[in-house]
Amino acid sequence: MVQEAxxxxxxxxxxxxxxxxxTEESLKNAVEALGISVDEVKVKMIVASLAEVKLDExxxxxxxxxxxxxxxAAPAAQPVAEQKKEEKKEEEEKKEEEVDVASGLSxxxxx
Numbered sequence: 001m002v003q004e005a006x007x008x009x010x011x012x013x014x015x016x017x018x019x020x021x022x023t024e025e026s027l028k029n030a031v032e033a034l035g036i037s038v039d040e041v042k043v044k045m046i047v048a049s050l051a052e053v054k055l056d057e058x059x060x061x062x063x064x065x066x067x068x069x070x071x072x073a074a075p076a077a078q079p080v081a082e083q084k085k086e087e088k089k090e091e092e093e094k095k096e097e098e099v100d101v102a103s104g105l106s107x108x109x110x111x
Contacts (some may be wrong), residue, residue: 007036011031022047031043
């Protein structure tokens with residue numbers, strides 16, 4: 001359902017970028033071209049909502065805001081060597097847990 005709603009918005013943006021007017025008829029045709037059965041209510045809702053919005057201004061703001069968010073994700077990338085060290089630590093911890101469990105079971109059952 002969510003993906004279908006996104007398809008309607010993407011179709012509207014495609015019409016905008018093609019220089020076409022976003023009308024109920026043009027949006028229906030664009031959605032049908034995507035192979036999605038048209039929901040008249042969604043079409044009317046999107047056309048009415050977008051009639052109140054100046055897409056060129058909204059898209060300019062989105063383009064300006066996008067680079068600000070991108071650098072925040074960059075520090076999350078770790079070098080391969082650090083990832084391998086972390087994987088080894090995790091493996092060692094798992095082995096220690098297995099040993100603890102095994103010793104606990106042997107004490108319980110007298111092995």
